[in-house]
Amino acid sequence: MAAVTLSHVGKSYGAVGVLHGVSVDIADGEFVILVGQSGCGKSTLLRMIAGLESVTSGDISIGDRVINDLPPKDRDIAMVFQNYALYPHMTVRKNMEFGLKLRGTPRAEINEKVAHASAILGLESLMERLPRELSGGQRQRVAMGRAIVRDPQVFLFDEPLSNLDAKLRVHMRTEIKALHQRLGATVIYVTHDQIEAMTMADKIVVMHDGRIAQQGAPLDIYDRPANLFVAQFIGSPSMNILDGQFAGDGSAVFITDKGVHILLANVPAENAGRPAKIGIRPEHIMLNDSGIAARVIVTEPTGSETQLTLDVDGHELVVLIRDRVDYKPNDVLKIGLAQNHIHAFDADSGSRLTL
Amino acid sequence: MSAATRRRMMRFASQLGTLFCAALLVSPALFFFLWMISLSLKLEIDNGAYPPIFIPTHIAWKNYSGVFASNNFFLYFWNSIVVTGTATLLALIVGVPAGYGIARMKASKSAIVIMIARMTPGLSYLIPMFLIFQWLGLLGTLAPQIIIHLVVTVPIVIWVMIGYFETTPLELEEAAMIDGANRWQIFSQVTLPIARPGIVVSLILSVIFSWNNFIFGVVLAGRDTRTLPVAVYNMLSFEQVSWGPLAAAALVVTFPVLVLTIVAQRQIVAGLTAGAVKGG
Ligand SMILES: Nc1ncnc2c1ncn2[C@@H]1O[C@H](COP(=O)(O)OP(=O)(O)OP(=O)(O)O)[C@@H](O)[C@H]1O
Ligand SMILES: [Mg+2]
Numbered sequence: 001m002a003a004v005t006l007s008h009v010g011k012s013y014g015a016v017g018v019l020h021g022v023s024v025d026i027a028d029g030e031f032v033i034l035v036g037q038s039g040c041g042k043s044t045l046l047r048m049i050a051g052l053e054s055v056t057s058g059d060i061s062i063g064d065r066v067i068n069d070l071p072p073k074d075r076d077i078a079m080v081f082q083n084y085a086l087y088p089h090m091t092v093r094k095n096m097e098f099g100l101k102l103r104g105t106p107r108a109e110i111n112e113k114v115a116h117a118s119a120i121l122g123l124e125s126l127m128e129r130l131p132r133e134l135s136g137g138q139r140q141r142v143a144m145g146r147a148i149v150r151d152p153q154v155f156l157f158d159e160p161l162s163n164l165d166a167k168l169r170v171h172m173r174t175e176i177k178a179l180h181q182r183l184g185a186t187v188i189y190v191t192h193d194q195i196e197a198m199t200m201a202d203k204i205v206v207m208h209d210g211r212i213a214q215q216g217a218p219l220d221i222y223d224r225p226a227n228l229f230v231a232q233f234i235g236s237p238s239m240n241i242l243d244g245q246f247a248g249d250g251s252a253v254f255i256t257d258k259g260v261h262i263l264l265a266n267v268p269a270e271n272a273g274r275p276a277k278i279g280i281r282p283e284h285i286m287l288n289d290s291g292i293a294a295r296v297i298v299t300e301p302t303g304s305e306t307q308l309t310l311d312v313d314g315h316e317l318v319v320l321i322r323d324r325v326d327y328k329p330n331d332v333l334k335i336g337l338a339q340n341h342i343h344a345f346d347a348d349s350g351s352r353l354t355l
Numbered sequence: 356m357s358a359a360t361r362r363r364m365m366r367f368a369s370q371l372g373t374l375f376c377a378a379l380l381v382s383p384a385l386f387f388f389l390w391m392i393s394l395s396l397k398l399e400i401d402n403g404a405y406p407p408i409f410i411p412t413h414i415a416w417k418n419y420s421g422v423f424a425s426n427n428f429f430l431y432f433w434n435s436i437v438v439t440g441t442a443t444l445l446a447l448i449v450g451v452p453a454g455y456g457i458a459r460m461k462a463s464k465s466a467i468v469i470m471i472a473r474m475t476p477g478l479s480y481l482i483p484m485f486l487i488f489q490w491l492g493l494l495g496t497l498a499p500q501i502i503i504h505l506v507v508t509v510p511i512v513i514w515v516m517i518g519y520f521e522t523t524p525l526e527l528e529e530a531a532m533i534d535g536a537n538r539w540q541i542f543s544q545v546t547l548p549i550a551r552p553g554i555v556v557s558l559i560l561s562v563i564f565s566w567n568n569f570i571f572g573v574v575l576a577g578r579d580t581r582t583l584p585v586a587v588y589n590m591l592s593f594e595q596v597s598w599g600p601l602a603a604a605a606l607v608v609t610f611p612v613l614v615l616t617i618v619a620q621r622q623i624v625a626g627l628t629a630g631a632v633k634g635g
Contacts, residue, residue, distance in 0.1 A: 050529075050533060051532075051533075052529050052532070052533075071532075072529075072532045072533045073532065073533065073534075073535040073536070073537075077533065078533065079529075079530070079533050081526050081529070081530060083524070083526055085524065085526040085527050085529070085530040086530075087527060087530075087531075087545055087549075088527075088549060089548045089549055089551075098531070098534050098536075098544075099533075099534035099535050102534060102535040102536050102540060103535050146530075146534070150534070
């Protein structure tokens, strides 16, 4: 087990910069998730840690060694690929043994480790099968088994669940989490599924265009997004954002570009009249008879809750309601916003403003 | 007519169509092949008969026994085996790693150079090569033919293998790299076993082209170093044209290739990489 430190890591392909000064401290045994939109450089960063891509600038350390120039096999890492990358001509057992054999591990030890890993993953009855004779979820487990037997300091996962159906994905999510708790290894895990990120991570690193947009504990990021990008990226359905400006007279009011007045808990004096965007999550808007009038556009019941899309003087707001409600399109209702859950962001830079 | 029956009829019709097209495509080859078999089994009088006789009343086995009895048949057969075998083996030893390198380095330029070498008519370098072999004093041996056959076999192997290696997922090699394999171990333990169908295909093609090659042998072979096609050709020119024995000889020449193809085709199992990567 070991800590992983990325300090000012950069990567470019020729003139094209893909990563710019990424710094992350990953503690020993921590489960860190890299999230971000497609193409933001998550896989590239992971592959650089694995040693499959060269490091253009900055340093990557595992434990207290800088490993920039070490080949993958000397880094003591294991990686689970998005496509599993099982050796198609080897049985499950051979797949799992391969890495140990290459390292000249004694036969008895190989057998013991493979037996142990296959027991953890429930693969015992599949050991003599070829990968093509397995289901997607089973292949996924074999890929994990191949990583586990190696007993590495760091596990790297690149979107390991993205090929599974929704139900299996939830199941494997729990299994991976349990596995992490059991092995206590350091895990770096890439996904663009932010639910995976929220539920599994000790720490989330949100990436945007090759930079870190924010890093921190899942709930901290959810509750206090550092900028507009994170605010909109984390959370599903995503946060409602309204353009406008703070009232010029110093009162705690935000006036949207369509003229809706929204009461806030507090606005620091220096922000009076400042153009800004405010954000509120769908679950922080509730029905309130003395609130703002809104017209129903769409009602989407999910069973446990109801998602409403509302029109408020030309603003489209998404609202999540725990109760069963039965509104029809064009019904008019009144809503209120939970004042202390309103976020504000600078209109230009998108960075968070204190309220 | 119910939907199910109609669907079944549609499927039947489409199968029939496929069968018909396949039959149409192979019929010329099949026809000549059957005609050759017929020729090889007929007495000489029947071969000249009009209207032509397809199934003879008297089977002329002696056409075949004549082939084997004719002087030096087994020597020529052995020559063919040595030339084709060595040329193919060397082509695999050189061509498989070369194909791998070209595929992995995306060296399409060298691939094109090899293609050009393949397309250049063999005759154009046959004469210079003849002089070189003469100068080296190799002409009485099989070496010149083996070397010149490489011109045919190496590009075939490289080309087939480039295609195979390009379809092998790079992630498999990366996984092996992380598992601790060095370049050679990756190649020999992961890439090569996966590319086995490709190796079999290139082996068969290489054998077929080398075995059937005629022009190199005509120029380079001496009396004792003839390969089978050349030997058959000599039958044609030195005796009067007797179709029966000629057809029999030609069939005997074709036979080993036929057997090899049938045996090896079991090896060409499609989708050996299935299960390696999702959807792969
Ligand atoms: N070999 C390469 N040459 C040039 N650009 C590359 C290369 N590999 C990746 N890139 C670029 O680097 C950027 C980051 O790619 P990367 O694969 O890390 O994205 P990602 O965050 O993993 O996205 P996804 O969620 O789609 O997997 C992309 O814009 C991609 O086009
Ligand atoms: Mg990726």
